[in-house]
Amino acid sequence: MLISSQALCVKFGNHLVLDRINLSVNPGEIVTIVGPNGSGKSTLLKTLIGAVSPFSGQVERSPALKIGYVPQRLHIDETLPMTVNRFLNLPLRRSQNAIKQALLRAGVQGLEKQQLNALSGGQLQRVLLARALLEEPTLLLLDEATQGLDHRGTANFYQQIEAIRNETGCAVIMVSHDLNVVMRRTDRVICINGQVCCEGVPEKVSESAEYKALFGLDDDDVLGVYQHQPTAKRSLRGMANVG
Template sequence: MLISSHGLSVKFGSHLILDNINISVSQGEIVTIVGPNGSGKSTLLKTLIGAISPISGHIERSESLKIGYVPQRLHIDETLPMTVYRFLTLPLRHSKSRIKQALEQAGVANLEIQQLRSLSGGQLQRVLLARALLEQPSLLLLDEATQGLDQRGTVDFYQQIDAIRKQTGCAVIMVSHDLHVVMRRTDRVICLNGHVCCEGVPEKVSASPEYKALFSLDDEDVLGVYRHHSSPIALQEGRLNVG
């Protein structure tokens, strides 16, 4: 087990954000967390990495755990001149060969001399992914890392994550609104709404009453998810968004 939470609860002021969360992630596993806005998905990730302290419960981490974190977005001052290479050397310096390898793993080789401000949204997200890969993590955390990407860019990004998992053996926790896209790339889904509503393989979760009630879906919507899962063409059309 790489990381697990036990009875994890988080409160902001008087508002309970997470209540009694028990999850675990094993080496090489891809776990996707879905839920409506305000359900505590980002809070859970930030608690797992230690950026937020729980009011109760605890987190167990393996001694070998190394975490790479990809945020939703990065706000860049457009007047700030900074190359991709310079960005990837902050705050810790890495060798040119390691930076080159991380960019190749993220699918954006040869971007070292590009200015950050000149990158497209998809390129920037992959540079953030490369940054997360620099320390050769055993666990990647992706907090809606495809937000703002078009359907094709989203599909390509998740394919890259799957390739990285196969190449490095790292585990992945993804927060996503795109269950129809990640269906083919995830081993397990956790449905969150302040607490764990349901979890399991994608087919089981998407057909569960708890999932359908949370996202106000009917059986025809769920059938659409299965069509996405079985058809690469339908997968790219994006007929269902769960957030």
């Protein structure tokens, strides 16, 4: 087990944001955390990595844990001249071979000399992914990393994440609203709204009453059953129609 939480509670002032969250992530596993706005998804991620302190409960991390983090977005001063290569060398210098390999794995090879402020949204997110991969993580964290990308860009990004998992063996925790796309690329889904509402393999979660209630779905919104397979080959017969 790479990371786990037991009875994790987080408070901001008198507001209880997370209530008794139990979860665990194993090596090589892709776990997706979904929930409505304000449900505590990003707070959970920040608590797992130690950026937010729990009110009670605990987080256990394996001694082998190395985290790579991809944020929702990076705000860049458009007047600041900075190449991709220079950005990836901050705060520590990296070998050119390591940078080329990270960009290749992220699907944006050859961008070393490009200015950050000239990249498209999709290219920038992949550069952020490359930066996370430079840490050679055993656990890759993505906090709604495809926000602002179109449907095709989002699908391609998550396909790249699955390929990285298959190549490196790292585990992945993804926080996302992109339910249709993410469920094709995940091993397990955890739905939260302050508490864990439901969890399990994608087809089990997408058909659960708790999941439908969380996203305001009814039976007419469910188009079929997601056929989950524990290998890279999976098929989709249909799933919840969530945009």
